[in-house]
Amino acid sequence: MTAVIEIAGLHKAFHSLRQGRRVAVDGFDLLVESGQIHGFLGPNGSGKTTTLRALLGLVRADGGRMSVLGASSPERLPEVSGRVGAIVESPQFFGNFTARRTLRLLAVAGGVPTSRVDEVLEQVGLRDRSEERVKGYSLGMKQRLAVASALLKNPELLILDEPANGLDPAGIREMRDLMRSLAASGVTVLLSSHILAEIQLICDHVTIISRGRRVAYGRVDEVLAGFDQHEWQVRVAEPERAVELLAEAGMAVTVHPEHLVVAGVDEPELITRTLGEQGLWVRELIPLRPDLESVFLELTGTTPHPAVPRQVDGSVRPAGHPDDVVIDLDARENQEVDA
Amino acid sequence: MNLVRAELERLTARRFVQLMVVLLLVAFAVTAATTLAGSHKPSTEELSRARTQAAEQIAQLEATHDRCLAIKAGTVQPEEHDYVPKDCAEVDPARMEKLPTTADYLSGVFVFATEAKPLLYFLVAFLVLFGFLVGASYIGADLNSGGVVNLLLWRPRRWAVLGAKLGTLLGGLLVFSAVASAAYLTVFWLIGQTVGHPGLVNGSFWASLGAQHGRGMVLVLLAAAIGFAIATLGRHTAAALGTVAAYVVVWELGARLVLQILDAARPDRWMLSSYLGAWLSGEVEFWDNHACQGDTAGFCEGLYTLTWRPGLAVLLGLAVVLVGAAFAAFRRRDLI
Numbered sequence: 001m002t003a004v005i006e007i008a009g010l011h012k013a014f015h016s017l018r019q020g021r022r023v024a025v026d027g028f029d030l031l032v033e034s035g036q037i038h039g040f041l042g043p044n045g046s047g048k049t050t051t052l053r054a055l056l057g058l059v060r061a062d063g064g065r066m067s068v069l070g071a072s073s074p075e076r077l078p079e080v081s082g083r084v085g086a087i088v089e090s091p092q093f094f095g096n097f098t099a100r101r102t103l104r105l106l107a108v109a110g111g112v113p114t115s116r117v118d119e120v121l122e123q124v125g126l127r128d129r130s131e132e133r134v135k136g137y138s139l140g141m142k143q144r145l146a147v148a149s150a151l152l153k154n155p156e157l158l159i160l161d162e163p164a165n166g167l168d169p170a171g172i173r174e175m176r177d178l179m180r181s182l183a184a185s186g187v188t189v190l191l192s193s194h195i196l197a198e199i200q201l202i203c204d205h206v207t208i209i210s211r212g213r214r215v216a217y218g219r220v221d222e223v224l225a226g227f228d229q230h231e232w233q234v235r236v237a238e239p240e241r242a243v244e245l246l247a248e249a250g251m252a253v254t255v256h257p258e259h260l261v262v263a264g265v266d267e268p269e270l271i272t273r274t275l276g277e278q279g280l281w282v283r284e285l286i287p288l289r290p291d292l293e294s295v296f297l298e299l300t301g302t303t304p305h306p307a308v309p310r311q312v313d314g315s316v317r318p319a320g321h322p323d324d325v326v327i328d329l330d331a332r333e334n335q336e337v338d339a
Numbered sequence: 340m341n342l343v344r345a346e347l348e349r350l351t352a353r354r355f356v357q358l359m360v361v362l363l364l365v366a367f368a369v370t371a372a373t374t375l376a377g378s379h380k381p382s383t384e385e386l387s388r389a390r391t392q393a394a395e396q397i398a399q400l401e402a403t404h405d406r407c408l409a410i411k412a413g414t415v416q417p418e419e420h421d422y423v424p425k426d427c428a429e430v431d432p433a434r435m436e437k438l439p440t441t442a443d444y445l446s447g448v449f450v451f452a453t454e455a456k457p458l459l460y461f462l463v464a465f466l467v468l469f470g471f472l473v474g475a476s477y478i479g480a481d482l483n484s485g486g487v488v489n490l491l492l493w494r495p496r497r498w499a500v501l502g503a504k505l506g507t508l509l510g511g512l513l514v515f516s517a518v519a520s521a522a523y524l525t526v527f528w529l530i531g532q533t534v535g536h537p538g539l540v541n542g543s544f545w546a547s548l549g550a551q552h553g554r555g556m557v558l559v560l561l562a563a564a565i566g567f568a569i570a571t572l573g574r575h576t577a578a579a580l581g582t583v584a585a586y587v588v589v590w591e592l593g594a595r596l597v598l599q600i601l602d603a604a605r606p607d608r609w610m611l612s613s614y615l616g617a618w619l620s621g622e623v624e625f626w627d628n629h630a631c632q633g634d635t636a637g638f639c640e641g642l643y644t645l646t647w648r649p650g651l652a653v654l655l656g657l658a659v660v661l662v663g664a665a666f667a668a669f670r671r672r673d674l675i
Contacts, residue, residue, distance in 0.1 A: 014673070014675075050675075053673075053674070053675065056491075056492060056495070057491070057495045058488060058491060058492075058673070058674040058675070059673040059674065059675060060671065060673060074495065077495045078494070078495050078496050081492075081493065081494065081495050086492050087492075088488065088492070091485060091488070091489050092484040092485035092486060092489070093486075093489070094349065094352070094486065096352060096353075096354060097352065105345045105348055105349060106345075106489075106493060108341050108344055108345045108348075109341055109342050109344075109345035109346075109490065109493055109494065110341070110493040110494065111341050149489070153493075
């Protein structure tokens with residue numbers, strides 16, 4: 001596989017008179033290979049957008065190396081920019097222009113044939129509204145226009161920051177289908193989103209960032225597998241007796257009001273056999289697989305705790321860093337208990 | 340070239356630009372209409388009377404000069420009301436900058452030769468304001484709204500993008516200003532021909548008007564470049580407006596007052612407005628309050644002159660420094 005995006009040890013800090021120095025990205029690494037639909041996840045303020053902006057030459061990195069399509073960024077970015085389509089956060093368009101005029105101007109500025117304008121308007125579903133002024137567009141329509149502008153160049157690499165922002169459910173599904181069809185045609189997609197279920201559905205690879213550092217990366221199924229505790233949800237007629245039998249068989253059982261959760265069991269037959277041999281018949285047996293949301297919340301330390309408002313910078317910084325300020329979840333839980 | 344084409348379309352499509360053009364057209368129409376309403380074609384009698392008055396005035400000037408020469412030669416005794424300068428050349432009509440003309444004695448008649456310069460000053464003042472505001476808002480709004488970021492995602496060459504914007508602005512403004520001023524002067528020339536009087540419109544008149552026009556166009560471009568540069572540095576249109584307002588209040592008004600209180604020599608030398616006036620009008624004279632100190636002997640001409648050369652040097656230098664700073668800042672800036 002060819003590396004399409006490579007980031008190694010990216011550092012970026014912002015300085016302001018009032019707030020002093022704020023580290024946004026702290027030694028971050030990212031590798032996106034050709035043909036991937038790569039999800040890029042992180043809590044608010046974790047450094048996702050700063051990373052994308054640095055990669056696209058919009059902010060100056062303080063350290064680290066970056067390359068896009070084999071060209072070092074930002075120095076040689078102009079050489080490959082014609083092959084990269086990107087939207088960063090919610091792009092702003094000139095409100096008095098129609099969508100068609102907006103895209104035509106971008107096509108003219110970028111030396112792209114204007115015939116592409118109709119094609120991308122069709123692709124993002126704006127064909128029939130293309131003669132309306134952008135200022136009358138809904139957030140979702142503006143987002144579609146942004147994606148259209150990124151597609152205009154017929155890119156080999158598509159970098160999309162929150163493309164589903166403001167889209168309705170049908171729009172989200174359309175966007176998902178669009179990403180898949182683009183990937184099928186050989187386009188590499190780097191997708192930043194907060195809609196974790198979408199990322200899980202669309203992406204084959206994922207990188208998770210927290211407090212400016214990478215906390216997980218790899219194939220989505222592999223990342224999820226790393227958090228699989230082999231748990232099963234079990235319903236039986238006599239739960240108390242079932243707990244005794246399963247515990248005697250060496251299984252870890254947690255009792256819930258409606259069901260039991262049995263952990264550390266690779267094969268479900270072990271549960272059914274253990275109970276069945278004693279005349280207890282299993283009514284329901286459901287595998288409890290981790291989803292991306294639970295993994296994300298655990299990795300970034302952003303799992304909501306009742307009555308404890310979470311601050312945007314309250315996510316986990318990976319251990320091992322000299323400035324480690326690892327969020328103390330125990331302390332947070334104690335705080336909750338005290339409350 | 341593609342970038343410039345796209346930028347030109349964006350520039351002309353801006354509501355603010357369109358509004359300023361409409362304002363210019365309205366001001367243009369109002370000025371032309373009031374001129375038309377307040378002028379009439381002079382009758383043969385009016386022209387004849389004015390010619391006679393002008394000729395009488397010239398004859399009187401010549402008589403004064405002749406009398407001066409005669410007094411100097413001792414052939415005539417001076418009377419109480421006679422003005423006798425050291426050198427009679429001072430009252431020589433042949434050396435006067437402007438002799439009385441027929442147009443000076445036409446009442447209620449628009450005379451193109453007399454009114455062209457003030458009219459052109461008005462147009463230049465409007466275009467300077469137009470250039471500054473359009474220059475500032477063109478980049479200020481784009482920086483503020485994220486339009487520049489969009490463009491940089493397409494063309495990640497910061498200097499090329501900013502240069503294309505500035506070049507498009509200055510080029511577009513120059514063409515617009517040239518066309519507007521040509522149309523403006525043509526309309527008033529036609530008014531002078533049809534319902535007024537053309538006045539003395541000779542080669543030296545057109546040369547003088549052309550020079551004034553040229554200096555005005557340069558000033559329009561400098562104002563646009565300065566507005567563009569300050570808005571780029573401040574990332575906002577308001578930065579340019581605020582800087583100019585602060586400069587006028589703090590320096591042109593406040594510092595001038597302080598310098599006067601301190602009795603500083605030639606305070607006008609430190610004011611941009613002095614150089615602006617010098618550039619636009621060719622030269623300006625200022626009073627030097629230190630020049631005649633201790634001179635009790637008699638007449639002291641305590642004036643000093645600023646010509647267009649230092650005027651251009653100061654204004655151009657300021658524009659170059661600001662534009663250079665804007666490009667340097669934009670190259671290194673984090674666009675967030």
